Amino acid sequence: MNRHWVDGVADAGIPADDRGLLYGDGVFRTGLVWDGQVHQFALQRQVLLTDAAALGLEVDVSGLTREMEHAAKQCGRGVLRITLSRLQTERGYGPRWPAPCRRIMSVAPLPARPAHWWGRGVHAGLLSMDSAGPASLSPHKHLNRLPQVLAQRALTPDSGLQEVLMTDPDGRVRCGSMSNLFLKKVDASGPAWITPADGSLMGVSRRSVASAMQRLGFSLEEQAVSMDDLQAAEEGFLANSLIGIWPLQRITQTGAQPESDTALTDWEAPGVQTRAVMAELDHPLVTDMLAAYGDST
Amino acid sequence: MNRHWVDGVADAGIPADDRGLLYGDGVFRTGLVWDGQVHQFALQRQVLLTDAAALGLEVDVSGLTREMEHAAKQCGRGVLRITLSRLQTERGYGPRWPAPCRRIMSVAPLPARPAHWWGRGVHAGLLSMDSAGPASLSPHKHLNRLPQVLAQRALTPDSGLQEVLMTDPDGRVRCGSMSNLFLKKVDASGPAWITPADGSLMGVSRRSVASAMQRLGFSLEEQAVSMDDLQAAEEGFLANSLIGIWPLQRITQTGAQPESDTALTDWEAPGVQTRAVMAELDHPLVTDMLAAYGDST
Numbered sequence: 001m002n003r004h005w006v007d008g009v010a011d012a013g014i015p016a017d018d019r020g021l022l023y024g025d026g027v028f029r030t031g032l033v034w035d036g037q038v039h040q041f042a043l044q045r046q047v048l049l050t051d052a053a054a055l056g057l058e059v060d061v062s063g064l065t066r067e068m069e070h071a072a073k074q075c076g077r078g079v080l081r082i083t084l085s086r087l088q089t090e091r092g093y094g095p096r097w098p099a100p101c102r103r104i105m106s107v108a109p110l111p112a113r114p115a116h117w118w119g120r121g122v123h124a125g126l127l128s129m130d131s132a133g134p135a136s137l138s139p140h141k142h143l144n145r146l147p148q149v150l151a152q153r154a155l156t157p158d159s160g161l162q163e164v165l166m167t168d169p170d171g172r173v174r175c176g177s178m179s180n181l182f183l184k185k186v187d188a189s190g191p192a193w194i195t196p197a198d199g200s201l202m203g204v205s206r207r208s209v210a211s212a213m214q215r216l217g218f219s220l221e222e223q224a225v226s227m228d229d230l231q232a233a234e235e236g237f238l239a240n241s242l243i244g245i246w247p248l249q250r251i252t253q254t255g256a257q258p259e260s261d262t263a264l265t266d267w268e269a270p271g272v273q274t275r276a277v278m279a280e281l282d283h284p285l286v287t288d289m290l291a292a293y294g295d296s297t
Numbered sequence: 298m299n300r301h302w303v304d305g306v307a308d309a310g311i312p313a314d315d316r317g318l319l320y321g322d323g324v325f326r327t328g329l330v331w332d333g334q335v336h337q338f339a340l341q342r343q344v345l346l347t348d349a350a351a352l353g354l355e356v357d358v359s360g361l362t363r364e365m366e367h368a369a370k371q372c373g374r375g376v377l378r379i380t381l382s383r384l385q386t387e388r389g390y391g392p393r394w395p396a397p398c399r400r401i402m403s404v405a406p407l408p409a410r411p412a413h414w415w416g417r418g419v420h421a422g423l424l425s426m427d428s429a430g431p432a433s434l435s436p437h438k439h440l441n442r443l444p445q446v447l448a449q450r451a452l453t454p455d456s457g458l459q460e461v462l463m464t465d466p467d468g469r470v471r472c473g474s475m476s477n478l479f480l481k482k483v484d485a486s487g488p489a490w491i492t493p494a495d496g497s498l499m500g501v502s503r504r505s506v507a508s509a510m511q512r513l514g515f516s517l518e519e520q521a522v523s524m525d526d527l528q529a530a531e532e533g534f535l536a537n538s539l540i541g542i543w544p545l546q547r548i549t550q551t552g553a554q555p556e557s558d559t560a561l562t563d564w565e566a567p568g569v570q571t572r573a574v575m576a577e578l579d580h581p582l583v584t585d586m587l588a589a590y591g592d593s594t
Contacts, residue, residue, distance in 0.1 A: 004313035013310015014318060016301035016403050021311060021380070023442040024321040079388065083318070091376065091405050093442060093474055094449040106313050108388050144441035145320040145390060152391040177390055 003074060004106040008067050018102065020085030023093060024143035026101065027051040028083040031204070031241050033075045033107065034284040038068055043204050044082075044241070051140040052084050056097035059084065067105050075107035079242060085143070110285075113243075118278075118286060119293030121249030121269025122162035124176065124238065125154050126230075141203060151177040154254050162246065163238055164254065172196070173225040179238035179246070180206050183225065184273055186234055193273075194229065197222040205239040212280040218273060231264050235271025237278075244283030247274045300371060301403040305364050315399065317382030320390060321440035323398065324348040325380040328501070328538050330372045330404065331581040335365055340501050341379075341538070348437040349381050353394035356381065364402050372404035376539060382440070407582075410540075415575075415583060416590030418546030418566025419459035421473065421535065422451050423527075438500060448474040451551050459543065460535055461551065469493070470522040476535035476543070477503050480522065481570055483531055490570075491526065494519040502536040509577040515570060528561050532568025534575075541580030544571045 006012035020026035029048045032039040045061075045068065052059050064082075071080055083104040088096045147166070154164045163176045174196050175181055180203070182195050193213060195206070213220045230236075236248040247270030253262050270278060278286050303309035316322035326345045329336040342358075342365065349356050361379075368377055380401040385393045444463070451461045460473045471493050472478060477500070479492050490510060492503070510517045527533075533545040544567030550559050567575060575583050 002314065006313065012313075014313055014315065016303065016309075016311055016380075016401050017299065018311065018318060019446075021315060021318040021382070021401075021440070022325075022378075023446050024440055025443060025446050028319075081319075083313075085318070091408065092449075093445040094452055095446050097450060104313050104318075111388065142443055143318070143321055144443045146322060146439055146441045148390045149316075149320050149322050149392050152389075153394060155391055 002106070002108045003071075004104060005067055005071060006104050007102060008063065008070075014102075014104070017089065018085055019088055020083060020102070020143050024145075025055070025095065026083060026085030026143045027055060027057065027141055028081060028143060029141060029204070029241075030079060030081045032244075032283075032285060033072045033078050033080050036073045036076055038072045038080055039241070039284060040204055040208065041068065043207065044068075047141075047204050047207075048082060048084070051142070052101065054140045055086070055142065056095065056099060057084055057086060057101040058098050059101060060103070064103055067103055071105040071107050078110050079108045081106045081108075083143070110242075115289045115293040117162060117246055118244075118289035119270075121247040121267070122238065123160055123250045123252060124163045124165050124248060125159065125161045125252050125254030126165045126167060126173070126264065127151055127154050127254045128167050128171075148177040159254075161252070161254070165251065167227075171227060173227065173230055176238050179240040179243070180209070181225070181236065181238060182209060182220075183229065183233040183236040184271065185229060186232065191234070191273075192219040192221060194221050194223050194225060196225045204241045205244075208281060208283075209239050209245070209277065212277050212282075216273075216276055216280055218277070227264070233265065235267050235269070235274050236265070237270070237274045242285075244281055244286035245274070245278050247271065247278070299403070299405045300368075301401060302364055302368060303401050304399060305360065305367075311399075311401070314386065315382055316385055317380060317399070317440050321442075322352070322392060323380060323382030323440045324352060324354065324438055325378060325440060326438060326501070326538075327376060327378045329541075329580075329582060330369045330375050330377050333370045333373050335369045335377055336538070336581060337501055337505065338365070340504065341365075344438075344501050344504075345379060345381070348439070349398065351437045352383070352439065353392065353396060354381055354383060354398040355395050356398060357400070361400055364400060368402040368404050375407050376405045378403045378405075380440070407539075412586045412590040414459060414543055415541075415586035416567075418544035418564070419535065420457055420547045420549060421460045421462050421545060422456065422458040422549050422551030423462045423464060423470070423561065424448055424451050424551045425464050425468075445474040456551075458549070458551070462548065464524075468524060470524065470527050473535050476537040476540070477506070478522070478533065478535060479506060479517075480526065480530040480533040481568065482526060483529065488531070488570075489516040489518060491518050491520050491522060493522045501538045502541075505578060505580075506536050506542070506574065509574050509579075513570075513573055513577055515574075524561070530562065532564050532566070532571050533562070534567070534571045539582075541578055541583035542571070542575050544568065544575070
């Protein structure tokens with residue numbers, strides 16, 4: 001079912017001088033396709049345009065809209081990835097700025113994942129990274145994803161992990177390799193949700209979670225997240241556009257010797273507030289998976 | 298004259314699921330082609346294989362060798378870029394490790410650059426970067442080059458700059474966007490050459506310069522380079538495989554207001570020892586350009 005379109009042309013190849021390939025000079029988004037439509041179409045497109053603007057990419061919005069809609073219709077249910085790369089024929093790093101861009105739509109089936117990951121939560125490993133890339137670009141989903149690729153080496157079949165969280169050189173907890181982290185903190189002023197201030201994408205799922213929490217009356221703060229914050233948290237979850245929300249059941253310190261891994265948290269998942277956010281988010285896959293999980297137990 | 302070959306097939310397209318494009322999951326090298334051959338062929342191939350191994354990429358060495366030789370022959374004189382990207386059909390960041398790779402050869406004409414850049418030196422701007430990417434990967438030439446792309450925005454036609462040097466968040470001077478930096482330092486123990494320890498590629502030009510200096514009896518140390526080191530230096534140059542060596546004539550602090558730029562160094566270029574290294578390097582383009590420059594003055 002994997003298919004793609006390049007500037008609207010089905011199954012076209014990418015030229016070897018594509019700057020996304022040569023230098024990672026572009027941006028992308030991955031979204032859920034459900035019932036022939038991109039979930040949160042308008043927000044996905046808006047965030048993509050914001051990221052493109054940060055790289056000085058000029059987007060043909062009507063072409064983009066048409067191609068997103070067409071790809072989603074062809075896909076039915078699955079994953080849509082939209083990639084924009086700088087169109088420029090001159091060699092070398094130097095970017096033409098602003099510049100038009102190549103539009104690449106790719107659709108693929110949904111990854112097969114058990115319903116209990118939504119219903120009972122997932123295990124995440126905590127991995128020390130020397131850097132997740134240039135901080136000023138981190139809010140934007142650019143094509144430089146090698147840190148995430150390398151982090152996911154920890155997700156071996158026998159690791160028992162579904163995601164890996166990355167810490168920065170100062171020991172602060174950043175985002176997951178493919179998701180944002182949300183933790184329910186307990187402090188003197190009462191409970192509040194926190195999410196890492198740096199190193200996280202300002203993407204669709206982060207905005208959707210923030211909106212859902214606002215409707216529920218939960219407070220959410222962006223702040224630096226320490227190991228102490230993580231260990232003191234009462235519940236937590238991971239979020240991205242595709243999965244919606246995965247409740248966190250356990251976070252493990254991941255090191256060179258997996259046998260010496262230690263659990264940093266061990267929660268009854270989903271927590272009460274996490275369950276409320278999952279319902280409020282109104283994400284079709286979350287709804288579907290929770291129903292499937294409820295049926296199977 | 299731009300041409301390319303994908304796994305030996307002339308002018309083939311890259312599929313839209315290429316992981317170099319999707320995630321920057323690959324490595325590359327750029328080399329000088331002269332008289333139908335890759336300059337320092339064996340060393341270029343060796344460094345490429347080292348970088349590929351750091352990403353768990355398995356290379357068909359005989360195919361690579363044949364395709365490098367063929368592309369160079371077709372090119373005659375110009376630039377060869379060799380790109381290797383992880384071959385894997387599954388979606389998502391998670392890398393298959395080890396994995397075979399796609400081989401992409403691209404040839405292009407030499408960029409047109411005036412001989413006096415070699416003969417009288419170049420101007421470089423110093424630019425503060427928040428990060429040049431994950432440090433543990435920095436010795437390897439991977440496909441995540443967005444920091445370099447963004448740095449080269451400073452090289453506008455009216456900037457008068459030929460290269461931009463990047464500093465890290467701690468104010469240390471790292472590499473140039475497309476070259477390594479070498480400075481002749483003067484201290485109590487006598488003159489010595491230094492080059493930044495972190496953030497530099499362990500590439501062909503760095504090794505070639507080190508060898509040339511060794512033959513000349515110059516000492517070269519890898520160390521953190523501060524702004525004080527830079528301002529106290531007596532001479533300096535930039536090096537990469539393509540240009541060989543550009544003597545540095547001036548380094549300027551580059552900021553938001555170009556008109557307030559201040560010169561940090563102002564050297565008679567090339568310096569005496571730089572000139573010696575240029576001759577010892579035995580790089581065909583350097584030799585050619587110095588001859589052309591000598592003829593024209």
